[in-house]
Amino acid sequence: MKVFVTGATGIIGKRIVKQLVQHNYEVVGLARSDKNVEQLKAMGALPRRGDLFQAQQLIDITRDCDAILHMATKIPLQAVPKAKDWVMNDRIRTEGTRNLITAAEKNGIKTFIQQSVIFTYGDQDGAEIYQDTPLPDQVSDNLLSNVEMEEMLTQHPSLQYIILRFGWFYSADSAQTQNMLQMAKKGFFPVIGKGQSFLNMIHADDAATAVVHALQHASSLQRSIFNITDFSPISLKDMITAMAKAAKGRTPRHIPRPLARIMTGKAAVEFLTASMKIQPASHFGDWRPKYPDFKIGISEVAKELNNPLSQKAIRA
Numbered sequence: 447m448k449v450f451v452t453g454a455t456g457i458i459g460k461r462i463v464k465q466l467v468q469h470n471y472e473v474v475g476l477a478r479s480d481k482n483v484e485q486l487k488a489m490g491a492l493p494r495r496g497d498l499f500q501a502q503q504l505i506d507i508t509r510d511c512d513a514i515l516h517m518a519t520k521i522p523l524q525a526v527p528k529a530k531d532w533v534m535n536d537r538i539r540t541e542g543t544r545n546l547i548t549a550a551e552k553n554g555i556k557t558f559i560q561q562s563v564i565f566t567y568g569d570q571d572g573a574e575i576y577q578d579t580p581l582p583d584q585v586s587d588n589l590l591s592n593v594e595m596e597e598m599l600t601q602h603p604s605l606q607y608i609i610l611r612f613g614w615f616y617s618a619d620s621a622q623t624q625n626m627l628q629m630a631k632k633g634f635f636p637v638i639g640k641g642q643s644f645l646n647m648i649h650a651d652d653a654a655t656a657v658v659h660a661l662q663h664a665s666s667l668q669r670s671i672f673n674i675t676d677f678s679p680i681s682l683k684d685m686i687t688a689m690a691k692a693a694k695g696r697t698p699r700h701i702p703r704p705l706a707r708i709m710t711g712k713a714a715v716e717f718l719t720a721s722m723k724i725q726p727a728s729h730f731g732d733w734r735p736k737y738p739d740f741k742i743g744i745s746e747v748a749k750e751l752n753n754p755l756s757q758k759a760i761r762a
């Protein structure tokens with residue numbers, strides 16, 4: 447089976463590529479630079495140069511493929527992103543997905559796996575969220591493109607789509623995780639209020655195994671949306687405390703919400719205090735996360751970052 451992967455060089459994508467190669471899939475990865483061509487070759491994948499926003503090009507490079515995995519994202523790395531910082535991510539979700547759907551239609555590709563996020567549920571006041579819990583009527587501006595992306599797939603008459611809504615990724619090779627650990631170590635990652643909002647995390651390794659599982663069981667999982675997180679929603683206070691402990695930092699201090707808004711901006715505060723408890727996807731077969739609890743996962747990540755031998759692997 448030949449699988450086309452976008453975002454094949456990203457945090458999640460490269461893990462997926464390596465696992466698919468290990469499982470003897472033929473993997474075709476979208477590459478936008480010479481560096482990524484080399485990275486894909488080194489992972490055992492076939493690189494194809496292309497642009498997500500060139501519809502005909504995508505039709506051409508997916509011509510011999512049997513499945514499409516759309517994993518590309520461009521999440522802004524700024525601490526306080528502005529609306530313009532989300533434009534490319536929106537484009538990848540909307541125009542990119544539309545072009546890939548067209549390529550799938552033209553080439554008779556039925557299986558389409560899409561990376562999505564649980565954040566579209568917004569603040570659910572700590573409620574348990576199940577696979578069939580509807581999204582709220584209103585979502586924040588940077589998630590409108592996510593809703594549009596999902597609708598393009600769910601309203602498609604024949605595509606055998608699987609949408610995986612992921613929780614908050616973390617891993618040793620994520621710049622975001624590294625920054626957060628650094629901040630927690632220095633005591634610069636305070637808890638907002640009492641820190642009672644519930645967050646839902648997922649180690650990047652587990653996100654990748656979920657994608658591979660979805661592909662392996664595509665015929666029974668098709669035309670479905672699954673929420674993929676670890677199995678232990680964690681309070682903001684426990685999450686930051688676990689980071690501080692893993693980084694051998696100080697016990698985090700608490701700051702009031704209005705001060706947090708001044709320090710980090712409204713969007714970051716809303717993101718960190720949006721509360722819900724995602725329940726394990728009930729029809730997702732026998733997939734289980736290797737790190738079912740963030741406290742264990744983040745201490746492994748910190749150990750990995752402190753080990754000079756694994757530093758080389760992280761950079762690869």
Ligand SMILES: NC(=O)c1ccc[n+]([C@@H]2O[C@H](COP(=O)([O-])OP(=O)(O)OC[C@H]3O[C@@H](n4cnc5c(N)ncnc54)[C@H](OP(=O)(O)O)[C@@H]3O)[C@@H](O)[C@H]2O)c1
Binds near residue numbers: 454477498563612623
């Ligand atoms: N659920 C979550 O918590 C979540 C979701 C997504 C990202 N993140 C986080 O956000 C941080 C940044 O991640 P990231 O956005 O760099 O994601 P990433 O997952 O590390 O990589 C993004 C992938 O998408 C590709 N890509 C980007 N722009 C593209 C475009 N215009 N056309 C085609 N492919 C494109 C990149 O290829 P190029 O090398 O060619 O750019 C790369 O392969 C990471 O720490 C990640 O963990 C979190």
